Amino acid sequence: MARLFSRSVRNMLVCAAAIGTLLSQAPAHAADPSLWQGVQKAGVLRCGAAVAAPYVMRDARSGQYSGYFVDLCRDFGEKVLKVKVEFVDTNWDNLVAGLQGGKWDLAMALNQTPERAMAVSFSVPATDYQISLLTHKDNPKLATAGNAIADYDKPGVSFAVMSGTAADKAISAVVKHGTVMRLPGMDETRLAVMSRRADVLVDASDTNHLFAVANPDWTKEILPAPALAKQGVAFGLSRDASPSDLQVLNIYLTQRRETGEIAALVDKASVLANADEKTSK
Structure with missing residues (x-):
């Protein structure tokens, strides 16, 4: 009888421990930060900008950015997230590292490769390379x-x-x-x-x-x-970005691509890039 009682007690303790583990994990899961909620709280969406026409271009005199990924980043920040958009100057060597280090929220115009996918998350492609x-x-x-x-x-x-x-x-x-x-x-x-x-x-x-x-x-x-x-050309996000964060951006890009709006932005950026090239000569 004592043996049966001790086994029952042990079983109860095991169950209690399992329940305690589940309860301790539930608040942590519920508290997982949302990338976009954090951006909205900060009031600004930071976009890492490495120059490559017609994706991302920068006027040397004014410092103003243009290009179709710039247009998409600005539109997504202002119209979807309802925040200001800041473009952070960088180069291609540091674009992924800066994303990993939290220097910007989105990396613009990254070619999707398996190697990069080990370091960052990708949106659906905005365009194809x-x-x-x-x-x-x-x-x-x-x-x-x-x-x-x-x-x-x-x-x-x-x-x-x-x-x-x-x-x-x-x-x-x-x-x-x-x-x-x-x-x-x-x-x-x-x-x-x-x-x-x-x-x-x-x-x-x-x-x-x-x-x-x-x-x-x-x-x-x-x-x-x-x-x-x-290869797809997409936005890069932190590996910590949640599936729901990705879904928001993916729905936005898919809708704009399927309606032909991104194609129109590509043509607009191409004309601008050619005009800038002629001016610089």
Whole structure:
């Protein structure tokens, strides 16, 4: 009888300990801080800004920021969170580290990679990065070409690409019959296609789009299918951001992307970037 009683007491103690553990965890879970509630309490959304046109641009004279990720960050802060928005100047080497250190709440225009995902959380992509092609609209060699690499990968077709870049690596892996013309800089690759020494310009889709917007009369942009080196370009958040925090930002971005508003912001930023480039020359 004493043995049964002691076992019952032990069982009760175990149950009490388990209940106590659950109770002690419940308040901590309920008290998990919300990123956006913290931003609203502070009254300001801090956006880490590393310059890369047309995502993020900064006027050297006024210090004012522009670019379509800047537009999105400002709109999200002012219209969704109802707070002021502050852009914190940084560079690409420190953009993730500053997010981890709490120097800003959002990192703008981060390419989604598995390595970065180990350090930060990502929103859904605002846009996509990939390697694209750009040609003359009236190039007779490519009159029937669609968006498959095989349509361009033919004897006598040359691809101009900046040597040693991600675009060089991507196009070199798939071109088997054409000629890859590796040149030292972006200006050289563009001039090669403009002068028709090369048939196809190979570059990141965002920079090719900038070039196309500046030269609408003769350029044709092609996004290859299947895609080359495609990655989402998103906002980075702290790994501590809750699923509900991510959901707020993701719903905002998804709605703006599906309505075409982000595409319009990209075109606006591209025009501005080209105008700034001409002014600086």
